[in-house]
Amino acid sequence: MFTKIIKFKQNNFLFYEIYLYNNKPELIYNAIKKKIQHSPVFFKKMPVIVNIYYIKNEINWEKVYNAINSTGINIIGINGNGCNNKNIIKIVNNTGTPILFTNNKNYKKTQNVSINKKKVNNNINSIKSKSIIKIIKEKESLSTKKDIYYKKSKIIYNPIRSGQQVYAYNSDLIIINNVSTGAELIADGNIHIYGFMRGKALSGANGNKNCQIFCNQLYAELLSIAGEYLLQNQIPKKFLGKSSRIYLKNKILKIKLCN
Structure with a gap:
Protein backbone atom coordinates (compact mmCIF):
# COMPACT_ATOMS: atom_id res chain seq x y z
CA MET A 1 0.00 0.00 0.00
CA PHE A 2 1.42 3.40 -1.04
CA THR A 3 2.08 5.81 1.82
CA LYS A 4 2.37 9.51 1.02
CA ILE A 5 5.65 11.00 2.25
CA ILE A 6 5.44 14.67 1.24
CA LYS A 7 3.26 17.03 -0.71
CA PHE A 8 4.06 20.39 -2.32
CA LYS A 9 1.15 22.80 -2.07
CA GLN A 10 0.91 26.50 -2.77
CA ASN A 11 -0.47 28.42 0.19
CA ASN A 12 -0.90 31.95 1.45
CA PHE A 13 1.06 33.15 4.48
CA LEU A 14 1.10 36.59 6.06
CA PHE A 15 4.54 38.04 6.77
CA TYR A 16 5.59 41.44 8.00
CA GLU A 17 7.83 43.52 5.77
CA ILE A 18 10.51 45.82 7.17
CA TYR A 19 11.32 48.81 4.97
CA LEU A 20 14.90 50.02 5.40
CA TYR A 21 15.64 53.71 4.86
CA ASN A 22 19.22 53.61 6.12
CA ASN A 23 22.12 51.28 5.37
CA LYS A 24 23.90 51.56 8.75
CA PRO A 25 23.54 48.30 10.76
CA GLU A 26 23.80 49.96 14.18
CA LEU A 27 21.01 52.46 13.40
CA ILE A 28 18.78 49.71 12.02
CA TYR A 29 19.41 47.59 15.12
CA ASN A 30 18.57 50.44 17.51
CA ALA A 31 15.41 51.37 15.58
CA ILE A 32 14.12 47.78 15.66
CA LYS A 33 14.93 47.34 19.37
CA LYS A 34 13.03 50.54 20.14
CA LYS A 35 10.02 49.25 18.23
CA ILE A 36 10.17 45.85 19.93
CA GLN A 37 10.06 47.48 23.38
CA HIS A 38 6.42 48.44 22.78
CA SER A 39 5.36 44.80 22.33
CA PRO A 40 8.22 42.32 22.92
CA VAL A 41 6.05 39.20 22.89
CA PHE A 42 4.40 40.20 19.63
CA PHE A 43 7.75 40.66 17.84
CA LYS A 44 9.55 37.67 19.39
CA LYS A 45 10.99 35.40 16.65
CA MET A 46 8.77 37.15 14.11
CA PRO A 47 9.47 36.03 10.51
CA VAL A 48 9.96 39.08 8.28
CA ILE A 49 10.78 40.08 4.72
CA VAL A 50 13.22 42.96 4.27
CA ASN A 51 12.48 45.64 1.68
CA ILE A 52 15.55 47.63 0.56
CA TYR A 53 13.90 49.69 -2.17
CA TYR A 54 14.86 52.97 -0.46
CA ILE A 55 18.53 51.99 -0.02
CA LYS A 56 20.24 53.81 -2.90
CA ASN A 57 23.84 53.41 -1.72
CA GLU A 58 25.83 50.24 -1.21
CA ILE A 59 24.91 48.05 1.73
CA ASN A 60 26.94 45.63 3.83
CA TRP A 61 24.19 43.04 3.78
CA GLU A 62 26.00 40.58 6.04
CA LYS A 63 26.23 43.17 8.83
CA VAL A 64 22.66 44.39 8.26
CA TYR A 65 21.42 40.79 8.27
CA ASN A 66 23.19 40.07 11.56
CA ALA A 67 21.95 43.33 13.09
CA ILE A 68 18.31 42.52 12.32
CA ASN A 69 18.54 38.88 13.40
CA SER A 70 20.28 39.82 16.65
CA THR A 71 17.13 41.69 17.71
CA GLY A 72 15.24 38.38 17.82
CA ILE A 73 13.51 38.89 14.47
CA ASN A 74 14.03 36.18 11.84
CA ILE A 75 14.69 37.20 8.22
CA ILE A 76 13.10 34.81 5.71
CA GLY A 77 13.98 36.74 2.58
CA ILE A 78 14.44 39.97 0.64
CA ASN A 79 11.68 41.59 -1.41
CA GLY A 80 13.20 41.40 -4.91
CA ASN A 81 10.52 43.72 -6.29
CA GLY A 82 11.65 46.41 -3.88
CA CYS A 83 15.14 47.03 -5.26
CA ASN A 84 16.32 48.21 -8.67
CA ASN A 85 20.01 48.15 -7.73
CA LYS A 86 21.36 44.99 -9.39
CA ASN A 87 24.62 45.21 -7.46
CA ILE A 88 22.78 45.10 -4.11
CA ILE A 89 20.70 42.16 -5.32
CA LYS A 90 23.92 40.38 -6.30
CA ILE A 91 25.46 41.02 -2.87
CA VAL A 92 22.33 39.71 -1.12
CA ASN A 93 22.16 36.70 -3.43
CA ASN A 94 25.80 35.78 -2.70
CA THR A 95 25.03 35.56 1.03
CA GLY A 96 22.41 32.90 0.40
CA THR A 97 19.46 35.03 1.55
CA PRO A 98 16.35 34.12 -0.50
CA ILE A 99 15.14 36.83 -2.87
CA LEU A 100 11.35 36.84 -3.12
CA PHE A 101 9.16 38.30 -5.83
CA THR A 102 5.49 39.21 -5.80
CA ASN A 103 3.02 38.97 -8.65
CA ASN A 104 1.47 42.34 -7.91
CA LYS A 105 1.37 44.25 -11.22
CA ASN A 106 0.83 47.53 -9.41
CA TYR A 107 3.88 47.10 -7.17
CA LYS A 108 6.31 49.20 -9.24
CA LYS A 109 3.71 51.89 -9.77
CA THR A 110 3.17 52.12 -6.03
CA GLN A 111 6.88 52.09 -5.16
CA ASN A 112 7.72 54.92 -7.59
CA VAL A 113 5.69 57.39 -5.55
CA SER A 114 7.98 59.53 -3.39
CA ILE A 115 7.67 58.59 0.28
CA ASN A 116 7.45 62.26 1.22
CA LYS A 117 4.39 62.70 -1.02
CA LYS A 118 2.48 59.62 0.13
CA LYS A 119 -0.86 60.22 1.77
CA VAL A 120 -2.86 57.85 3.91
CA ASN A 121 -5.65 56.43 1.75
CA ASN A 122 -9.13 56.94 3.16
CA ASN A 123 -10.17 53.52 1.90
CA ILE A 124 -9.40 51.08 4.74
CA ASN A 125 -9.11 48.18 2.28
CA SER A 126 -6.13 49.80 0.57
CA ILE A 127 -3.85 49.28 3.60
CA LYS A 128 -4.24 45.51 3.77
CA SER A 129 -1.06 44.94 1.77
CA LYS A 130 1.03 47.26 3.91
CA SER A 131 3.21 45.80 6.61
CA ILE A 132 2.33 46.66 10.19
CA ILE A 133 5.79 48.09 10.79
CA LYS A 134 5.43 50.45 7.83
CA ILE A 135 1.96 51.54 8.97
CA ILE A 136 3.19 52.23 12.50
CA LYS A 137 6.03 54.28 11.01
CA GLU A 138 3.48 56.36 9.11
CA LYS A 139 1.45 56.72 12.29
CA GLU A 140 4.45 58.15 14.12
CA SER A 141 4.90 60.78 11.41
CA LEU A 142 1.25 61.76 11.79
CA SER A 143 1.29 61.80 15.59
CA THR A 144 2.55 65.40 15.64
CA LYS A 145 -0.69 66.61 14.07
CA LYS A 146 -3.36 67.78 16.49
CA ASP A 147 -6.34 66.24 14.69
CA ILE A 148 -6.36 62.62 13.57
CA TYR A 149 -9.48 61.52 11.77
CA TYR A 150 -10.83 58.17 12.96
CA LYS A 151 -12.81 56.10 10.51
CA LYS A 152 -15.93 54.09 11.19
CA SER A 153 -15.47 50.76 12.90
Whole structure:
Protein backbone atom coordinates (compact mmCIF):
# COMPACT_ATOMS: atom_id res chain seq x y z
CA MET A 1 0.00 0.00 0.00
CA PHE A 2 1.42 3.40 -1.04
CA THR A 3 2.08 5.81 1.82
CA LYS A 4 2.37 9.51 1.02
CA ILE A 5 5.65 11.00 2.25
CA ILE A 6 5.44 14.67 1.24
CA LYS A 7 3.26 17.03 -0.71
CA PHE A 8 4.06 20.39 -2.32
CA LYS A 9 1.15 22.80 -2.07
CA GLN A 10 0.91 26.50 -2.77
CA ASN A 11 -0.47 28.42 0.19
CA ASN A 12 -0.90 31.95 1.45
CA PHE A 13 1.06 33.15 4.48
CA LEU A 14 1.10 36.59 6.06
CA PHE A 15 4.54 38.04 6.77
CA TYR A 16 5.59 41.44 8.00
CA GLU A 17 7.83 43.52 5.77
CA ILE A 18 10.51 45.82 7.17
CA TYR A 19 11.32 48.81 4.97
CA LEU A 20 14.90 50.02 5.40
CA TYR A 21 15.64 53.71 4.86
CA ASN A 22 19.22 53.61 6.12
CA ASN A 23 22.12 51.28 5.37
CA LYS A 24 23.90 51.56 8.75
CA PRO A 25 23.54 48.30 10.76
CA GLU A 26 23.80 49.96 14.18
CA LEU A 27 21.01 52.46 13.40
CA ILE A 28 18.78 49.71 12.02
CA TYR A 29 19.41 47.59 15.12
CA ASN A 30 18.57 50.44 17.51
CA ALA A 31 15.41 51.37 15.58
CA ILE A 32 14.12 47.78 15.66
CA LYS A 33 14.93 47.34 19.37
CA LYS A 34 13.03 50.54 20.14
CA LYS A 35 10.02 49.25 18.23
CA ILE A 36 10.17 45.85 19.93
CA GLN A 37 10.06 47.48 23.38
CA HIS A 38 6.42 48.44 22.78
CA SER A 39 5.36 44.80 22.33
CA PRO A 40 8.22 42.32 22.92
CA VAL A 41 6.05 39.20 22.89
CA PHE A 42 4.40 40.20 19.63
CA PHE A 43 7.75 40.66 17.84
CA LYS A 44 9.55 37.67 19.39
CA LYS A 45 10.99 35.40 16.65
CA MET A 46 8.77 37.15 14.11
CA PRO A 47 9.47 36.03 10.51
CA VAL A 48 9.96 39.08 8.28
CA ILE A 49 10.78 40.08 4.72
CA VAL A 50 13.22 42.96 4.27
CA ASN A 51 12.48 45.64 1.68
CA ILE A 52 15.55 47.63 0.56
CA TYR A 53 13.90 49.69 -2.17
CA TYR A 54 14.86 52.97 -0.46
CA ILE A 55 18.53 51.99 -0.02
CA LYS A 56 20.24 53.81 -2.90
CA ASN A 57 23.84 53.41 -1.72
CA GLU A 58 25.83 50.24 -1.21
CA ILE A 59 24.91 48.05 1.73
CA ASN A 60 26.94 45.63 3.83
CA TRP A 61 24.19 43.04 3.78
CA GLU A 62 26.00 40.58 6.04
CA LYS A 63 26.23 43.17 8.83
CA VAL A 64 22.66 44.39 8.26
CA TYR A 65 21.42 40.79 8.27
CA ASN A 66 23.19 40.07 11.56
CA ALA A 67 21.95 43.33 13.09
CA ILE A 68 18.31 42.52 12.32
CA ASN A 69 18.54 38.88 13.40
CA SER A 70 20.28 39.82 16.65
CA THR A 71 17.13 41.69 17.71
CA GLY A 72 15.24 38.38 17.82
CA ILE A 73 13.51 38.89 14.47
CA ASN A 74 14.03 36.18 11.84
CA ILE A 75 14.69 37.20 8.22
CA ILE A 76 13.10 34.81 5.71
CA GLY A 77 13.98 36.74 2.58
CA ILE A 78 14.44 39.97 0.64
CA ASN A 79 11.68 41.59 -1.41
CA GLY A 80 13.20 41.40 -4.91
CA ASN A 81 10.52 43.72 -6.29
CA GLY A 82 11.65 46.41 -3.88
CA CYS A 83 15.14 47.03 -5.26
CA ASN A 84 16.32 48.21 -8.67
CA ASN A 85 20.01 48.15 -7.73
CA LYS A 86 21.36 44.99 -9.39
CA ASN A 87 24.62 45.21 -7.46
CA ILE A 88 22.78 45.10 -4.11
CA ILE A 89 20.70 42.16 -5.32
CA LYS A 90 23.92 40.38 -6.30
CA ILE A 91 25.46 41.02 -2.87
CA VAL A 92 22.33 39.71 -1.12
CA ASN A 93 22.16 36.70 -3.43
CA ASN A 94 25.80 35.78 -2.70
CA THR A 95 25.03 35.56 1.03
CA GLY A 96 22.41 32.90 0.40
CA THR A 97 19.46 35.03 1.55
CA PRO A 98 16.35 34.12 -0.50
CA ILE A 99 15.14 36.83 -2.87
CA LEU A 100 11.35 36.84 -3.12
CA PHE A 101 9.16 38.30 -5.83
CA THR A 102 5.49 39.21 -5.80
CA ASN A 103 3.02 38.97 -8.65
CA ASN A 104 1.47 42.34 -7.91
CA LYS A 105 1.37 44.25 -11.22
CA ASN A 106 0.83 47.53 -9.41
CA TYR A 107 3.88 47.10 -7.17
CA LYS A 108 6.31 49.20 -9.24
CA LYS A 109 3.71 51.89 -9.77
CA THR A 110 3.17 52.12 -6.03
CA GLN A 111 6.88 52.09 -5.16
CA ASN A 112 7.72 54.92 -7.59
CA VAL A 113 5.69 57.39 -5.55
CA SER A 114 7.98 59.53 -3.39
CA ILE A 115 7.67 58.59 0.28
CA ASN A 116 7.45 62.26 1.22
CA LYS A 117 4.39 62.70 -1.02
CA LYS A 118 2.48 59.62 0.13
CA LYS A 119 -0.86 60.22 1.77
CA VAL A 120 -2.86 57.85 3.91
CA ASN A 121 -5.65 56.43 1.75
CA ASN A 122 -9.13 56.94 3.16
CA ASN A 123 -10.17 53.52 1.90
CA ILE A 124 -9.40 51.08 4.74
CA ASN A 125 -9.11 48.18 2.28
CA SER A 126 -6.13 49.80 0.57
CA ILE A 127 -3.85 49.28 3.60
CA LYS A 128 -4.24 45.51 3.77
CA SER A 129 -1.06 44.94 1.77
CA LYS A 130 1.03 47.26 3.91
CA SER A 131 3.21 45.80 6.61
CA ILE A 132 2.33 46.66 10.19
CA ILE A 133 5.79 48.09 10.79
CA LYS A 134 5.43 50.45 7.83
CA ILE A 135 1.96 51.54 8.97
CA ILE A 136 3.19 52.23 12.50
CA LYS A 137 6.03 54.28 11.01
CA GLU A 138 3.48 56.36 9.11
CA LYS A 139 1.45 56.72 12.29
CA GLU A 140 4.45 58.15 14.12
CA SER A 141 4.90 60.78 11.41
CA LEU A 142 1.25 61.76 11.79
CA SER A 143 1.29 61.80 15.59
CA THR A 144 2.55 65.40 15.64
CA LYS A 145 -0.69 66.61 14.07
CA LYS A 146 -3.36 67.78 16.49
CA ASP A 147 -6.34 66.24 14.69
CA ILE A 148 -6.36 62.62 13.57
CA TYR A 149 -9.48 61.52 11.77
CA TYR A 150 -10.83 58.17 12.96
CA LYS A 151 -12.81 56.10 10.51
CA LYS A 152 -15.93 54.09 11.19
CA SER A 153 -15.47 50.76 12.90
CA LYS A 154 -14.15 47.86 10.84
CA ILE A 155 -16.62 45.00 11.18
CA ILE A 156 -15.85 41.39 10.23
CA TYR A 157 -18.51 38.70 10.28
CA ASN A 158 -16.38 35.68 9.33
CA PRO A 159 -14.35 33.57 11.79
CA ILE A 160 -10.70 34.59 12.09
CA ARG A 161 -8.62 31.46 11.50
CA SER A 162 -5.17 30.55 12.83
CA GLY A 163 -2.47 32.42 10.91
CA GLN A 164 -4.81 35.21 9.83
CA GLN A 165 -4.16 38.82 10.78
CA VAL A 166 -6.67 41.66 10.79
CA TYR A 167 -5.65 45.31 11.20
CA ALA A 168 -8.09 48.17 11.74
CA TYR A 169 -6.32 51.38 10.74
CA ASN A 170 -7.46 54.49 12.66
CA SER A 171 -10.61 52.72 13.79
CA ASP A 172 -12.19 50.20 16.13
CA LEU A 173 -12.25 46.52 15.18
CA ILE A 174 -15.39 44.46 15.69
CA ILE A 175 -15.39 40.69 15.17
CA ILE A 176 -18.87 39.12 15.03
CA ASN A 177 -17.50 35.58 15.29
CA ASN A 178 -14.81 33.38 16.82
CA VAL A 179 -11.06 34.10 16.79
CA SER A 180 -8.89 30.99 16.67
CA THR A 181 -5.56 30.32 18.38
CA GLY A 182 -2.74 31.75 16.28
CA ALA A 183 -4.87 34.56 14.82
CA GLU A 184 -3.96 38.21 15.39
CA LEU A 185 -6.22 41.23 15.83
CA ILE A 186 -4.62 44.67 15.68
CA ALA A 187 -6.43 47.99 15.91
CA ASP A 188 -5.55 51.63 16.47
CA GLY A 189 -8.83 51.86 18.37
CA ASN A 190 -10.84 49.47 20.53
CA ILE A 191 -11.32 45.77 19.80
CA HIS A 192 -14.63 43.94 20.28
CA ILE A 193 -14.93 40.15 19.94
CA TYR A 194 -18.43 38.67 20.14
CA GLY A 195 -17.35 35.03 19.91
CA PHE A 196 -14.61 32.90 21.42
CA MET A 197 -11.36 34.85 21.70
CA ARG A 198 -8.37 32.46 21.57
CA GLY A 199 -5.83 34.46 19.56
CA LYS A 200 -3.89 37.69 20.13
CA ALA A 201 -5.52 41.10 20.49
CA LEU A 202 -3.45 44.30 20.26
CA SER A 203 -5.45 47.47 20.82
CA GLY A 204 -4.15 51.04 20.70
CA ALA A 205 -1.49 50.08 18.13
CA ASN A 206 -0.81 53.79 17.55
CA GLY A 207 -0.06 54.31 21.25
CA ASN A 208 -3.54 55.35 22.41
CA LYS A 209 -3.65 54.30 26.07
CA ASN A 210 -7.41 54.93 26.35
CA CYS A 211 -8.30 52.02 24.08
CA GLN A 212 -9.97 48.89 25.44
CA ILE A 213 -10.59 45.26 24.48
CA PHE A 214 -13.97 43.61 24.93
CA CYS A 215 -14.27 39.80 24.78
CA ASN A 216 -17.49 37.81 24.96
CA GLN A 217 -15.59 34.64 25.90
CA LEU A 218 -11.99 35.27 26.93
CA TYR A 219 -9.34 32.63 26.21
CA ALA A 220 -6.75 34.94 24.61
CA GLU A 221 -3.11 34.00 23.97
CA LEU A 222 -2.09 37.61 24.41
CA LEU A 223 -3.79 40.89 25.27
CA SER A 224 -2.08 44.21 24.61
CA ILE A 225 -3.00 47.88 24.85
CA ALA A 226 -0.53 50.55 23.71
CA GLY A 227 2.38 48.13 24.10
CA GLU A 228 1.52 46.84 27.60
CA TYR A 229 0.52 43.19 27.51
CA LEU A 230 -0.68 40.08 29.35
CA LEU A 231 0.11 36.51 28.32
CA GLN A 232 -2.43 33.73 28.61
CA ASN A 233 -0.81 32.31 31.75
CA GLN A 234 -1.02 35.77 33.37
CA ILE A 235 -4.79 36.01 32.94
CA PRO A 236 -6.55 35.02 36.19
CA LYS A 237 -8.61 31.85 35.77
CA LYS A 238 -11.76 33.55 37.02
CA PHE A 239 -11.86 35.53 33.75
CA LEU A 240 -11.37 32.58 31.37
CA GLY A 241 -14.42 31.94 29.24
CA LYS A 242 -16.16 34.97 30.72
CA SER A 243 -17.35 38.20 29.17
CA SER A 244 -14.57 40.63 30.03
CA ARG A 245 -13.34 44.17 29.53
CA ILE A 246 -9.61 44.86 29.33
CA TYR A 247 -8.28 48.37 29.89
CA LEU A 248 -5.08 50.16 30.85
CA LYS A 249 -4.56 51.86 34.21
CA ASN A 250 -1.21 53.26 35.35
CA LYS A 251 0.55 51.25 32.61
CA ILE A 252 -0.95 47.99 33.91
CA LEU A 253 -3.58 45.96 32.08
CA LYS A 254 -6.71 45.45 34.13
CA ILE A 255 -9.52 42.94 33.48
CA LYS A 256 -13.09 43.40 34.64
CA LEU A 257 -16.05 41.09 34.18
CA CYS A 258 -18.88 42.50 32.08
CA ASN A 259 -22.29 42.02 33.71
